Amino acid sequence: MFLSALPFVLAMSGQAAAPPQQPPPPPTPVVAAQRPATPAAPRKIYNETADARAAIAAATAAAAEDGIRVLVNWGANDNARCASFSAAQRAPAFGVKLTDEYKVVYVDVGHGDKNADLLQAYGVKFAADALPLFTVLDAKGKVLAQAAGKDLAAGADPAKLDGGRTGAFLKQHQAAPPPAPQPQLSAALAEARRSDKQVFLWFTAPW
């Protein structure tokens, strides 16, 4: 029953990969001889061609596997505050290890003209000046909370999210930690004795 959690098995099934709308990794450096004549396009946070519905479904399945929640980040690539979230999530700005607590899905909503059906389905009210918008889902895909970036923005610089406010929102809605594993280990050892097996003890983290 735990096999799907094994790293190599996940790799085989393709489920170990990050959700398709995670920010892409930094571009691979190229040697001078291979460098294109034109500058590379700026890195986009929101995949403008991704199947957002499938990405949310994949993230929800992964969240269920890890006992955590989904954070849907509805935004646009040309929005400064959206960019500030992406930058901050890699730093400890929010006081929460985001990838330990949430499967984050970036959904491109453009200027309200993209993925409008999903916004409606999740009860998100689009407003261009409110981006990014956040929806927290539980591991079954149920909406638990919503927040608008404009309400989490830094007072001095509305183009940036306030780390404290954003962190408080994330902490408030993260899943409870898993139970202490010692009883599970004792049970696994007992089962191993009963069934003449050994225990495959796998330490991991949601990320």
Add this chain to the structure above:
Amino acid sequence: MASKDVAPLLAREFVILKIDRDRAPGAEAIAKKYQTKDEGLPWFAFIDANDKLVATSTGPEGNVGFPAKTSEWAHFGTMIEKAKRHLSDADIAALMTSLIEASKK
């Protein structure tokens, strides 16, 4: 395809327990019980039914928590060889083939 092949093989030999080391209270203390030094994640160990360490993913070149190259596959194979009681040579060969194929994807 591969996972449904591998699942019953591993289940023949092991009770599998996944522990969230970052979030589960007390997980780190359990990890330290089996580790001789801090290791990255994922990290895994085979322990016998009497809680005695049989093998760990710490190989000659470090932790092979996600075996992805020849030396790492070899270490995983060594771990399985140390632990095996119910798996046949053919079972282990199938396991290793799946592991190697998965690493190439």
